[in-house]
Amino acid sequence: MSTYDVELIDIVKDFESGGGRVRAVDKVSVQIADGEFFALLGPSGCGKTTTLRLIAGFEQPTAGKVLIRGIAMEGIPAYHRPVNTVFQDYALFPHLTVEQNIMFGLQMEGLDKKAARKRADEALELVRLPGVGGRKPHQLSGGQQQRVALARALVKQPAVLLLDEPLGALDLKLRVNMQYELKALQRDVGITFIYVTHDQEEAITMADRIAVMNEGELLQVGTPRDIYEHPGTRFVADFIGETNFIAGTLLERRSDGFGAVRLADGTMIKAQLSEALKTSSGAVTVAIRPERIGIIQGDDSIAPEDASMTALDALLMDSQYIGTDTRYTVRIGDQIDLVVRAQNIDDRESAAFAIGQSVKVYWSVSSTTVLDP
C-alpha cells in the first residue's frame, strides 16, 4: 500500500496533430499525499489539464504510470476510478435539475433514489446552497453552478477531487471569496484536491504544494514559500510574482551556497545560488523580487553595512503610484534597470522620491537567487 494518494511515474502523453506528434506531457513524476491541496500551475498549453485528464482517465498516457492509492490505473476507465472532477465550465447536465445532477453519480453506484436524494441535499448544504435542488442549472448564477458542480463531485466521496480551473469563469471578487471557501471546504472534508490553475496567486493562497509546469515538463514542486522564495529556474521566477532579472557572470561558486557575480556594468555582488543551478561559472541570471529591494536617499547610509547586505548607488528613472505601494524604476550603472516596490507608509506626496534624483538601493544577499541564464 502506497502512502500516496496519487503517484505519477514518468508520465508521457503525445497527441497526434496534423500528421505530427505533439508532446503534451513530458516525463512528469510527482507524488501527492493523502489530504493534500496540490496545485498544478502553469501557462495555458503547459500540459497541466492533460495531466489532470490522465489522472481522471479521460486520456491514456503514452508512457508511464498513474497510481491512485497505490493501484495502477492502466486500463481502468474513468467510470471505475475513485476520483471525481469539477470541470472548468461545470459541465452540469442541462436537462436534469440540480438535485438530479448531484444524485446522478450516486445512482450510478446503485444507491436508491431516497438515499441519493438525502445525500444530495446534504451535499448542497455542504457547499452552502440549500434549497435550489428543484431548479435547472441555467437558472443559477455562475457562482452557484460552480457550487453545484462541487457538490456533484464531492457527494461521491472520492479519494481525490480533480479541479480544472474551477474559478476561471467567475469574476474577481467572487473568485477570491471562493478561494477561501474552497480551502476551508478542503480542510473540512479532508479529501485530496488536485487543482489546475494558471493563476499563480490562486495557487499560492490555496495550495499546500505547487507543481509548476511549462511545455509539458514539471519544473519545480514545492510549498508556495519554496516556489516564491527559491525558484529553481528563470521560468518559475518569472511566472510566479514579479521579478528583476539581472544578467551577470558567475565568478566563484562557494560552498556556503553563495557566489560572486559580476554584473554587466562591472559591479560585483554576492548572491545566493539556486539549488537547481547547473552553471559552475559563466553567464547566469540573478533574480530579485521588487519588494525585497529597499530604497533610500542617495546620501543616506544603510545599517548594518556588512557582507549580508548589498547597497548600490542608483538613479531614479520612473515612479508609479499604485495605492498600497509605489513602483520605482532605478538604474544602476548605466544599463541595469531594476523595479523596486516600496510600501507607501507615508501618505504625503513629498515623502516619495523624485524622478531624476540619485538614490541608494539595498537588499539582503539571501533575497537574491542565481539562476541558469
Next chain:
Amino acid sequence: MAASPQLLINESAMGRNRLIRRLGKLGLWLNPVFAYFFLWAPILILVLFSFNESKSVASFTGFTLKWYNNILNNVMGAERAFSTEIMLNAFRNSLFVGAIATVIATALGAMIALAMARGKFPGKGLIDGLLFLPVVIPEITQAISLAIFFKVAFDWIAVISGERVFPGFHTIIMAHVTFNISYVAIVVRARLADMDPQLEEAANDLGANPWQTFWRITFPLILPGVISGALLAFTLSLDDFVITFFTSGVGTSTLPVFVYGLLKLTVTPEVNAISTIMMVLSTLLIGISLALQGRNASRA
C-alpha cells in the same frame, strides 16, 4: 492657450447622408416585401380559390367550403376520376410509407450523426461531404437512379432466385429512406454540435459507463434534434412526388401522385382544396420541427 482646431460640420453632407440612410431603410423593408410576394402569391391564389364558390379561376364569386365537403363526401367533382375512397386510400398510403420510412431514416440518420460527431475513423471527411449529396443533387436524378437501381437489383434477383420482384411499397419506402437519412443526420448533427462533449465526460467521471451515458445524458439532450429530424423526414416523405412516382408500383399511389393524376385531366377546385390541406399539414409539421431545433441545447 493653444488654439483648438475648428470642429467642422458639413451641413449639406449630413443632410445628404440622412437621405441616403432613409432610402436604405426603405429599401431594406421593400426588398423582403417583393421577395415574399413572389414566393407566396401563387400559394395564396391556390388557397383563395379552394374557397371560391365558382368552379372557374377567372373570378372569385364568394366564399364556400363545398370543395372541402366534396373531397370528404365522395361527391363527384368536376371530374369523374375523383373519388373520396381513392383519395383516402392514397392518403393512407402516404402515411404508411411516411411512417415506416421515417422510423428507419431517423434511426440510421441519428446513428450516422453520432458516428460523425464522436467517432474517429478513416474516410470520415469524405463521408461527411457525401452526407450532403442527396440534399443537393436534383431530385429527378435521384429518382431515375433509384428506378434503375431497383430494376437492376430485381433483374439480378430474378436471375438468381428465379422469382420476379415488382416495385411496390417496399421500393417507395427504401427510396424515401435513402433521401431522408441525410436530412435527419444533418439536423441531429447540428444538435450534437451544440452539445458540450464534456457532459459525456462528466457522466463518465461520475461512474456512468458508455451505455448509461448515452441513454441518460446524450440521448435526452439530442432527442429534440431526433424528433425534429423525424418530423422533417415525415414531411418530406408525405410531400414527395418525383421519387415516389419513379419507384411506385401498381396500387401504391401516395397522395401527391394521386393529385398529379387528377391534374392530368384538369385543375378542379377539389385539387385546390386537397393541396391546401396538404400544405397546412406540412407547414404544421415543419413548424414543430423548427421549434424543436431552435430550442437551446443548454436549457433542454
